[in-house]
Amino acid sequence: xxxxxxxxxxxxxxxxxxxxxxxxxxxxxxxxxxxxxxxxxxxxxxxxxxxxxxxxxxxxxxxxxxxxxxxxxxxxxxxxxxxxxxxxxxxxxxxxxxxxxxxxxxxxxxxxxxxxxxxxxxxxxxxxxxxxxxxxxxxxxxxxxxxxxxxxxxxxxxxxxxxxxxxxxxxxxxxxxxxxxxxxxxxxxxxxxxxxxxxxxxxxxxxxxxxxxxxxxxxxxxxxxxxxxxxxxxxxxxxxxxxxxxxxxxxxxxxxxxxxxxxxxxxxxxxxxxxxxxxxxxxxxxxxxxxxxxxxxxxxxxxxxxxxxxxxxxxxxxxxxxxxxxxxxxxxxxxxxxxxxxx
Amino acid sequence: xxxxxxxxxxxxxxxxxxxxxxxxxxxxxxxxxxxxxxxxxxxxxxxxxxxxxxxxxxxxxxxxxxxxxxxxxxxxxxxxxxxxxxxxxxxxxxxxxxxxxxxxxxxxxxxxxxxxxxxxxxxxxxxxxxxxxxxxxxxxxxxxxxxxxxxxxxxxxxxxxxxxxxxxxxxxxxxxxxxxxxxxxxxxxx
Numbered sequence: 001x002x003x004x005x006x007x008x009x010x011x012x013x014x015x016x017x018x019x020x021x022x023x024x025x026x027x028x029x030x031x032x033x034x035x036x037x038x039x040x041x042x043x044x045x046x047x048x049x050x051x052x053x054x055x056x057x058x059x060x061x062x063x064x065x066x067x068x069x070x071x072x073x074x075x076x077x078x079x080x081x082x083x084x085x086x087x088x089x090x091x092x093x094x095x096x097x098x099x100x101x102x103x104x105x106x107x108x109x110x111x112x113x114x115x116x117x118x119x120x121x122x123x124x125x126x127x128x129x130x131x132x133x134x135x136x137x138x139x140x141x142x143x144x145x146x147x148x149x150x151x152x153x154x155x156x157x158x159x160x161x162x163x164x165x166x167x168x169x170x171x172x173x174x175x176x177x178x179x180x181x182x183x184x185x186x187x188x189x190x191x192x193x194x195x196x197x198x199x200x201x202x203x204x205x206x207x208x209x210x211x212x213x214x215x216x217x218x219x220x221x222x223x224x225x226x227x228x229x230x231x232x233x234x235x236x237x238x239x240x241x242x243x244x245x246x247x248x249x250x251x252x253x254x255x256x257x258x259x260x261x262x263x264x265x266x267x268x269x270x271x272x273x274x275x276x277x278x279x280x281x282x283x284x285x286x287x288x289x290x291x292x293x294x295x296x297x298x299x300x301x302x303x304x305x306x307x308x309x310x311x312x313x314x315x316x317x318x319x320x321x322x323x324x325x326x327x328x329x330x331x332x333x334x335x336x337x338x339x340x341x342x343x
Numbered sequence: 344x345x346x347x348x349x350x351x352x353x354x355x356x357x358x359x360x361x362x363x364x365x366x367x368x369x370x371x372x373x374x375x376x377x378x379x380x381x382x383x384x385x386x387x388x389x390x391x392x393x394x395x396x397x398x399x400x401x402x403x404x405x406x407x408x409x410x411x412x413x414x415x416x417x418x419x420x421x422x423x424x425x426x427x428x429x430x431x432x433x434x435x436x437x438x439x440x441x442x443x444x445x446x447x448x449x450x451x452x453x454x455x456x457x458x459x460x461x462x463x464x465x466x467x468x469x470x471x472x473x474x475x476x477x478x479x480x481x482x483x484x485x486x487x488x489x490x491x492x493x494x495x496x497x498x499x500x501x502x503x504x505x506x507x508x509x510x511x512x513x514x515x516x517x518x519x520x521x522x523x524x525x526x527x528x529x530x531x532x533x
Contacts, residue, residue, distance in 0.1 A: 333529060
């Protein structure tokens with residue numbers, strides 16, 4: 001049986017997993033069918049149509065579970081959410097299992113929400129398309145769409161995303177821009193509405209850049225930096241990705257506030273996380289900001305791929321990391337702040 | 344070293360001494376950045392370029408640029424720009440003394456911008472360790488530019504945690520971003 005078993009514990013892990021699954025889909029050129037299992041906390045990815053697996057060596061598909069679990073002499077694991085590098089390594093490893101296929105000019109993928117098990121309810125596929133079923137209610141939460149876009153970005157793959165009842169949004173890999181009408185782009189950012197609409201579906205189609213450039217060359221279309229899009233979305237999400245508020249993280253790179261919207265405390269947070277490992281809880285205390293905002297900031301950094309889980313054994317920063325300044329120092333800093341941050 | 348130990352002692356800074364230094368190689372946009380945000384007409388010591396610089400610009404700074412930002416009625420923040428050529432290096436040490444921080448500017452269209460950045464970070468390393476720095480990368484919009492990725496990788500590899508941004512020295516919001524970041528770094532201890 002050609003299954004990948006993944007045990008999911010919470011929404012964050014599901015979101016995390018989705019990035020990996022998407023990469024698998026792309027790597028296998030859409031030769032996968034994913035079905036949410038009826039088990040409460042498991043996802044089974046299995047071939048719906050034997051024909052769709054024609055390019056995949058079935059012997060090389062192995063179960064994936066948390067932790068190094070030997071299966072037929074092979075160990076695979078999905079790292080916990082929050083570690084971009086681990087994710088990348090895992091994806092590279094898993095992807096290496098598949099025989100690469102020559103890229104199709106227009107490989108159409110469509111994703112449709114359906115109740116599990118979905119084998120019987122899935123519409124027939126066209127020869128050049130693939131339907132994926134993801135059963136849970138949060139399948140099409142905005143965070144997931146952002147994940148899909150983020151993965152397309154990592155793959156440097158231009159894609160078209162079409163939502164039910166809305167026009168398409170395009171991601172152009174060469175320029176790292178997202179294109180759409182104002183309404184569609186705004187819809188991306190309307191996270192609350194999206195997450196409440198559990199019946200949303202979206203279609204996804206891979207395009208070559210030349211085709212995409214022609215498509216987006218419309219007067220009512222405008223480009224939106226991909227980086228800004230995922231940043232905005234992560235900051236606006238009701239459910240931040242960084243759910244373990246005690247886990248320590250650090251920033252690998254300074255966020256590009258030249259193009260990202262920011263608040264004064266984001267800069268301080270970035271400065272602290274660049275130098276020391278810190279949890280969302282400690283960051284919240286250190287900067288005197290609500291915990292959920294600290295989580296969202298860290299989630300936004302994670303969405304950009306610049307946040308990493310602190311390694312074990314490394315000393316984490318504490319809420320006392322921000323030095324106590326004398327009144328004179330505070331007075332001077334107050335003047336600088338008034339000058340540079342006053343609206 | 345803890346952040347507290349690393350923190351620039353602002354107590355020792357007199358109102359008349361408050362300054363930020365803009366430094367970087369020739370043509371990086373230091374003079375322009377100061378002109379962009381200064382509240383006063385910038386005092387410049389430009390002369391007609393007669394050395395190797397004359398191919399890239401008509402005049403060059405030989406001593407310093409000087410601008411000011413009025414923080415309040417009693418407090419003025421001085422903005423000093425260092426000359427870019429290495430032969431005026433002695434001026435760097437003079438100007439940097441007591442500065443709140445350093446704004447390093449690098450021309451991305453130069454032959455070796457990472458080498459330039461390394462040179463200046465090394466040169467000011469002692470002062471930066473006691474205060475803080477931000478990096479502005481200019482001319483990222485020209486054809487020869489290869490983008491910011493190499494800078495991010497460089498900063499990550501070298502373990503530099505300073506803010507770094509692509510900027511246009513002619514835009515006040517870009518220069519202000521550098522100054523905001525510098526201030527935020529000072530708030531958390533440099």
